Amino acid sequence: MEVLPEKLPVAFLEVRALSHATEDEEKVYQALKNVVTGSLLEESPASRRKLEGHYGNPITLLTLKVRSKPQIKRILANIFSGLSARDRGKLLAELENRIDGEGNLYLRFDKQEACLGRLKLGASDPIRVRIKLSIPARQRSRLVEACREMVEEFKGGKD
Numbered sequence: 001m002e003v004l005p006e007k008l009p010v011a012f013l014e015v016r017a018l019s020h021a022t023e024d025e026e027k028v029y030q031a032l033k034n035v036v037t038g039s040l041l042e043e044s045p046a047s048r049r050k051l052e053g054h055y056g057n058p059i060t061l062l063t064l065k066v067r068s069k070p071q072i073k074r075i076l077a078n079i080f081s082g083l084s085a086r087d088r089g090k091l092l093a094e095l096e097n098r099i100d101g102e103g104n105l106y107l108r109f110d111k112q113e114a115c116l117g118r119l120k121l122g123a124s125d126p127i128r129v130r131i132k133l134s135i136p137a138r139q140r141s142r143l144v145e146a147c148r149e150m151v152e153e154f155k156g157g158k159d
Helices: 025-038 039-042 067-082 086-092 111-114 140-153
Strands: 010-020 048-051 057-066 104-110 126-133
Touching: 010 025, 010 067, 010 104, 025 057, 025 111, 025 126, 025 140, 039 057, 048 126, 057 067, 067 140, 086 126, 086 140, 104 111, 126 140
Parallel strands: none
Antiparallel strands: 010 057, 010 126, 048 057, 104 126
16 A cells, blocks of 8 residues: 555655765766666756865755655655665654654755665765755644654665
8 A cells, every 4th residue: 555645744855965075976976866866866967065064174965855745755765675675773762862853854865875775874975955844833742653654664675
């Protein structure tokens, strides 16, 4: 059973990654493609913004913001079906802590693993995913339950 796009309780989804001067920007872009599904980035390329680090080092911020329900559904299916059973269990156990007071669910993926085509939760120099839920933030239990249902709905068979 799949969640219908019009029933998906997501307002938008944003994916961000930093490409540092020591990294190949195209490899970081490829890692981003592996998180969101490559064909989607061909339809809607990520924006690239040049920044400067604390010591003057060049950094590129890659950002993709998606509002289309069918595209969001494809990304969520790719993310949640790509997680190992261990990472899926960890995510479900940490849902309360991953949802902020504004109704955003935050996920972080290991950028190096994503470069290799694998999705693994990570914290250091990650690819960041923000999922803005369309449920009012004050309805915390509904937010958590909706996130739990999304993870379970799209879990696929990667164990």
